Amino acid sequence: MTRTSPHAPSRRSLLRTLTGAAALGTLAGCGVPAAYVEPGDRSAKDESAADRRLTWANWPLYIDTDDDDPGRRPTLEAFEKHTGISVGYTEEINDNDEFFGKISPSLMNHQRTGRDLIVISDWMCARFVRLGWVQRMDRSRQPNVAEHLDPLLRSPAFDPGRRSTVPWQSGITGIAYDRRRLGREIRGVADLWASDLKGRVTLLSGLDEAFALLMQGDGVDITRWTTADFHRVCDRVEREVRRGQIRRFTGNDYTKDLVSGDVLACQAYSGDVIQLQADNPDIRFVVPEEGAELWSDSLMIPDRARHKTNAERLIDYYYRPEVAAELAAWVNYVCPVPAAREVLAASKDKDTAALADNPLIFPDSTMRGRLAVARDITSAERLELAKRWNTIVGL
Known part of the structure; x- marks a missing residue:
């Protein structure tokens, strides 16, 4: 079944030259304190063990929903049931620059954003990484990411080794x-x-x-x-x-x-x-x-997030091939988990199985040889x- 593209009209938005890291750098030269956060100031006490929940900010229409009840999100509900972790899921990101402006005052002042997990486009992720506004993830809690992340996406110039970002979906x-x-x-x-x-x-x-x-x-x-x-x-x-x-x-x-x-x-x-x-x-x-x-829209854990471990577990859950396949069948973007292709191919539903052969979801070897991740603009x-x-x- 086809569905509306997750990219709303403002999704991959126009650049505003006086927003973001460039503007912050200009302000720093005018007597405003620099926005960069040192590594030691990025983390806070992780409350995950005692408080089994997390807050996740994403774009509209960027996760699977139930055909009969659009208010239900099957993969997310399965994660909650399996782990006992409650997820506060909000579709509040409509524009990269707009969201940057929304949470940047907290981040530049070493304060919590109220979000444990966010999804933004990689060119904007690059700003966050340079400013020190995201935490490095513990890959020992993410074996599925380590095993299944597409090699083409593993080491962008702005985040070598993907230590601070993990692709949600690509295109x-x-x-x-x-x-x-x-x-x-x-x-x-x-x-x-x-x-x-x-x-x-x-x-x-x-x-x-x-x-x-x-x-x-x-x-x-x-x-x-x-x-x-x-x-x-x-x-x-x-x-x-x-x-x-x-x-x-x-x-x-x-x-x-x-x-x-x-x-x-x-x-x-x-x-x-x-x-x-x-x-x-x-x-x-x-x-x-x-x-x-x-390109990718990627998951990040912002500075001073209260539930870092819970967020890392959720990220790793979506890198299980069977979960990635269910998500890919709904959003129809390039799946960052190549192993999900075999899961879809084995589906008894003819339309679902056909998605495994769609090169715009799982690029074939010829297409993969032509794809590259661009160096971001500094x-x-x-x-x-x-x-x-x-x-x-x-x-």
């Missing part, structure tokens, strides 16, 4: 197009600049969402890109804007343009396209020959790059 930023309306295949980023697509192409408006795929189209290794690589891509995008190739820059509303036919090809997220294909099988998703970006780079990008986009 691919690639190209979506309507094969019937276009009348030909699209194989790479360069195809977006073809004359028969003039005025019928959209790119993502968010800096963190858009830049990696465009660099890959320029032959750049996104695990080690430079600012020169970035500005070269911007030069190309500016030329395409001037000649009318790009219809507009979008958030998740690119799906409406693709469905209506106003747009024939666009930057897109793999999970969104799975939903669109249920109604229109002519919509295709391409991992370009030059490669595509593999705080020192962010203001310069955001200024250039936002001028092009029109922000």
Whole structure:
């Protein structure tokens, strides 16, 4: 059964250049105390043994629910029953920057956030890690994470070894197009600049969402890109804007343009396209020959969380292949637990078993060879790059 994509319109949001770590760094230079938290100040007394509960903040529609009772979350209820740990689950994250602003005053002042577990996009996780706003996890309590985490996701540049973050779900930023309306295949980023697509192409408006795929189209290794690589891509995008190739820059509303036919090809997220294909099988998703970006929304335990051990147990529970399979069957994003594929393949339900062969949930070896996790934008780079990008986009 298909379901609404978990990515709400603001999900992978526009960059706000005066928020987040860059703004905090600027303020520190103006006499405001630095926001960095030393390792010794990140933890508090862990009350997990005596207080068997935890509070978890996540995005809307990003966990399995019961078809007959949307208020029930089967995998979460099973965890509570198995462990005796009560979970206060809140769908309060609608935008990375907005949530950053919501909890940053507590974190920069060494105070509790009221949350034991949060899920945010990796580019924002990078800010938290640099600022020392998250605790390192105890892998001795997480054998399933150690065994089953996808090797492609194990060691991003901002968190080597994934000591402070664990992917909740992943996705691919690639190209979506309507094969019937276009009348030909699209194989790479360069195809977006073809004359028969003039005025019928959209790119993502968010800096963190858009830049990696465009660099890959320029032959750049996104695990080690430079600012020169970035500005070269911007030069190309500016030329395409001037000649009318790009219809507009979008958030998740690119799906409406693709469905209506106003747009024939666009930057897109793999999970969104799975939903669109249920109604229109002519919509295709391409991992370009030059490669595509593999990204994650990740679980983190913020500083001074009261129930760290309980949170670590919950994270590890979702890395059991049978639990990861149940979640993947609902959210339809790239599953960070490859072993879940065998669980789905063994399902007696034909539609569920078919998900095991969907490369947008379990990328095949050819696709995996084209995927890379981009080096994140550092705080020192962010203001310069955001200024250039936002001028092009029109922000």
